[in-house]
Structure formats: structure tokens, C-alpha cells
Amino acid sequence: MKIVIADDHAIVRSGFSMILNYQQDMEVVGLAADGIEAYQLVAKHQPDVLLLDLSMPPGESGLVTTGKVKEDYPDVKILILTMHDDEEYLFHVLKNGASGYMLKNAPDDELLFAIRTVFNGGTYIQPQLATSLVRELMNPHAKSDEQDPFELLSKRELEILPLIAKGYGNKEIAAKLYISVKTVEAHKAKIMEKLNLKSRPELVEYALKKKLLNF
Known part of the structure; x- marks a missing residue:
């Protein structure tokens, strides 16, 4: 599978790239420092999976990039890898089309499992984050249809x-x-x-x- 990695820290991009390229079924085809560059690499390489950070100052945020990529390249699977364990971010990136959400402190084997899961059409949410998502689904806050x-x-x-x-x-x-x-x-x-x-x-x-x- 072809993978693009987007993170504002060069050492993080390099580290993830080494881990993924070591796998027989993965190839990193592009590294991006912000959302705009990530979108350009997606347009160029048409990857199977985009590994995307949420916060990449001062560039475009991953939340914005998620929406743009899914609108123009719906077949690209997006896995959010971030330090944000805020459920607000989790809900919004999933609503905008991301296929997975996990924290950067996750073990390497969990990252690899998550990438393969979203590549095969599944959804992956780190177990400790899934609780808040289930709670939201069980107690939805229905928004009114009032005039915008x-x-x-x-x-x-x-x-x-x-x-x-x-x-x-x-x-x-x-x-x-x-x-x-x-x-x-x-x-x-x-x-x-x-x-x-x-x-x-x-x-x-x-x-x-x-x-x-x-x-």
C-alpha cells in the first residue's frame, strides 16, 4: 500500500517513515509538513492511506485537510495520528471522513494494525478513545433544524x-x-x-x- 505521512515535526515524519518502509506491504511515497503539502502529495501520488496529524502550525490543520481530501479523493483512507485526546476532535474528524483516530504514543504494532485496518476498509479508533464515541452515540445531542x-x-x-x-x-x-x-x-x-x-x-x-x- 502507498502511504503519505503529514506531520509538522521532521523527526516524527522520519521515524514513522522508517517503521512503515520496513514493512513488506507498505511504502511511504511522500512526506508533508502541513495540510496544504499533504493535499498536494495526495493529488500527486493518489496514496491508499494518508497518515495525518491534526495540529501543524502555522500551516493548514489536519481537520481542514481531512475534509478537502475526502471531497476530492474519496478513495484515500485517512488515519489521524495526534496528541489530541479531546473527543471534540475525534467526533469532527470522523464526521469529515477520517477512517481512524489514534494517539502518537501508541505502540508501533498498534499503528501498523490501524493502517492495515483502514486500508482494508475498516475503521480504527484507539480503545481508550472509543468510550467517548460510544457515549456520544448512545446520547446524541440532536441539533435543531432552525434557520442557519x-x-x-x-x-x-x-x-x-x-x-x-x-x-x-x-x-x-x-x-x-x-x-x-x-x-x-x-x-x-x-x-x-x-x-x-x-x-x-x-x-x-x-x-x-x-x-x-x-x-
């Missing part, structure tokens, strides 16, 4: 929302838009309130659904 509050956003908020989703910090957004950091913070709070969003993963997912990342 998107139209309530101001022009400035529409400029700031995709920048937040892309991973830019308040200072970077302020510099890009020639406004103060306090103004950015105020607009960010209003955006979260108007859209009834509680976390950055929710905001990123919302921006993906609205196709705002190229806005």
Missing part, C-alpha cells in the same frame, strides 16, 4: 471566520486585516455566539460545510 444564522454575520466577520478556521492566530488576523487584536477577539466572540459554536473544531467544520476556506 449564517446570514447574521457581518462583512468583517465573514472575513475573519475563514482565517480562524485556517489556523491563524489573533495577531496574524489583525495584521492581515489592519485592525487591532482586541477587535479581532471581539469579532471572534460574536461569530461563535451567532453561530452557536463552542470550540475551534466546530468552527472549522462549519467553515468546511460553507466552503469558506477559499473565501
